[in-house]
Amino acid sequence: MTSDARPAPAARAGRRRLGPQWLGVVPFFAFAALFLLIPISYLVVGSFQDQQGNVTVQNYLNLSRPITASAYMASIEISFVTALLGGLLGFLLAYVVIAGGIPGPFRSGVMTFSGVASNFAGVPLALAFIFTIGRTGFVTVILREVLGLDLYGSGFTIYSKIGLEIVYLYFQLPLMVLIIAPAIDGLRRDWREAAEGMGATSYHYWRYIALPILLPSLLGSMILLFGNAFGAQATAFALTGGFINLVTILIGGQLSGDVLGDRNLAYALAMGMVAIMGVTILAYTWLTRRAERWQRS
């Protein structure tokens, strides 16, 4: 429709005058404004009000309380660990399945399974792990009765940060598989063949070709995983509700409890999460730029 307005040669020159180019993203931003930013505006306004509706910044001052600060730290830590682990393992799994000479039906089975597993969360997921490696879980029992291996005797418990991270990987890893699949799929076979033809080793291929190409996608996917874990509430709540201190659980307690809560504090807590997401994106943008420079060099 608008193609005549922007023939190809004009494209580069047009970069400076952003005018009509903006039209291309109007539908997205309009949609986001209507169905995402308007609801968020209630969050913003509410975070600056006290429970009587007066303007205040007290909610934000309250964020520095030890309990709130430690909740942010715990949330960030768990999200970071599971994004990193889920990202690495998910990438390996995706690579093995897509490029590792695995039979085709198996590949599509893994991809579709990843779709379901990436959204298996909340109470069913928590219970699934309790039934499996809880104190009375069937794997725990088998290990103890058959192999003489006492999981819980060694100090492990599923109701812990480690336990929660193991459970989180159940949706983090498949999410990585799905998100990174297009990037792995796009690695050209001829690149590797060319590299090998020139006598490059596997290490050289990865260090100078595959990794530089994949790095921006890897980083982007891990950011997604970070956000995915950062915002997760139901699973942690079902597994260690009220006993592990995550931001989302604090928010849930204020918003959805049936003990009188402070909704405005919850809004400020959520705004804190928005800010952390913003910082994460900035860091990621900076890293991607560096990675892309590396890619070009």
Added chain:
Amino acid sequence: MSGAGRAAVTPTVVARRRARSPRQVALKWAFLLACIAYFVLPLLGTLLFSLRSQPFLSAFTDTLNDPQFYSSLEYSFVIGIVTIVVSIVLLVPTAFWVRLRLPRLRPIVEFVTLLPFVVPPIVLVFGLITTFSRPPLPLTGSNLGSDVLLVCAYVVLSFPYMYRAVDTGLRSMDIRSLTEASQSLGAGWLTILWRVILPNLRVALLSGSFLTLAIVVGEFTIANFLARPMFAPYLQLISGNLAYEPAAVAVISFAITWAAMGAISLLGRGSRSKIQVGGAR
């Protein structure tokens, strides 16, 4: 099946039949088996627990005999498909355009697409209801309006996944050359998107679609407060004070969602070959 066709459009690294060292092969399978065990055992645990119901299998038969089980599942799948289509129509051109012409906007678009993670769903749904229960857009007053609002909310929830998948897909091809080549052949923007970009995004779109469908089938809060007869609220409703039935339903719905994704994957394969035929002409 379509291996030859795939090589023609996007050369990939599939199935290299190069000799690998036995150690590599062993490592690969050990890793795969470990992954399979990690993913299958919790499902097995749930299944074993659900089998404790008395009389034997009653947790399954009770569920499968409930007509509401099917109707809510069907409702969720229909909403899911519509959400997938809207999400693709909205995000593919956006991601394409940002990559091609507005790269400086990328961090902002990425930030917006990640916001759904950090906005508590309860805030999102009450914000939506407050906004859309009065003029100029009184959507919540009717069932159709509520469905529209539900789809829009789910499109928002699909942002992080769909955008990231599409962006990764776009990154793996040279969209600038593809676009310029198409333009030099006289193709308009719609043609470029439909004939050139979309077919090359197949893997990315499948990933995004799986993720979106899974969200829609599993999402509870929004469906619930908009009072739509979706699957997750139904699950919640029957779980009440029961022990074995929710476990059985978790297993059944996992299997059904998996099957539905298999169907989408076949569908994606079909439409792709059609597009290819068009491209060859």
Added chain:
Amino acid sequence: MRTARSVSRVAPLAAAAAILFAACSGAATSAPASESAPAGSAAAGGTDLTALVAAAKQEGGLTTIALPRSWCNYGALLDGFTAKYGIPINNLNPDGSSQQELDAITANKSNKGPAAPDVIDVGLSYGPKAVSQGLVAPYKVSTWSDIPDTAKDPDGNWYGDYYGVMAFEVNTSVVKTVPQDWSDLLTQPKNTVSLAGDPTGSNQAVSAVWAAALASGGTLDNAQPGLDFFKKMNDAGIFVPVIGKTATVASGETPIRIAWTYNALADKDSLKGNPPITVVVPKTGRLGGMYVQAISAFAPHPNAAKLWMEYLYSDEGQIAWANGYCNPIRYDAMVKANKIPADVAAKLPDSSGAALPTLAQIEAANKTITTGWPTSVGVTVK
């Protein structure tokens, strides 16, 4: 009222309710307001049931919120109402919390669609909160005078509906010595006891901590011993830091769960002996928790909402609640009028001696427990 006072089994409510709002400003002394119709509809007078039924049928629907079917026998009440009056019910968010119920009214102020709740059933402290936010409309059911003055808002904005006490839900296929009192929990083997919620946000879990306080030297004004009690249990490894569900009790992961009597007994019924469950009301620390009903000020179906209230507070509705192991608010009056069948009376758990706190006490204890739990109990998962 400093200490928990005993009330008899036969007449729990009159006495209990007397404690309830004794400290509440003016509420206990003001005489019930006149039966005059509240604003909104001509059909409102409690006695003109026929006109109300007709008006409700005209509206053609009722939207409830946060009523789990297994909670206090609500499943039977929802079906019974629809069967009796032919008015379909749309039950939103069955597992929702009190806060979500108020939020749903607020968000749907200008919505007449299916997402706007007509009636709410909230924790006691949410009644006055809803009034202060202008979210509820007054209505007085025809059996209004049977509700103890101290368990209702004099203007009819909210009214107590039922209550229960804290109980131990015990999976006896795992637990060898069934605890009879709170102190017995401390001698259970490791990894046995769980709460039915999160003590920083769930009324049920907060009440459990408070009840433990009453049993271990605390009072309605001092909930701290409850935190100490749970700390002791946690330090000994008896406490399992997971939200106890029917499934975790059944699987043996948390063979004892502390929950409201009616929830524990409903679990026992639904598990049908697989595994066997025993519900114990502990000898001490009987803390009563009451819920209240109210009609939304923005109800799309105001007459159906009133009819629903009439139904809940009718003999039929009250007996249905009792069948779900909840002590209904008109229990005393109905016992006096000989309207409670013997089998129903026998079904109700023994909650004699239940202490019912005042609103001010509830607020203070909530604060102590929700803020003290993460630090003083120290169940911080590493």
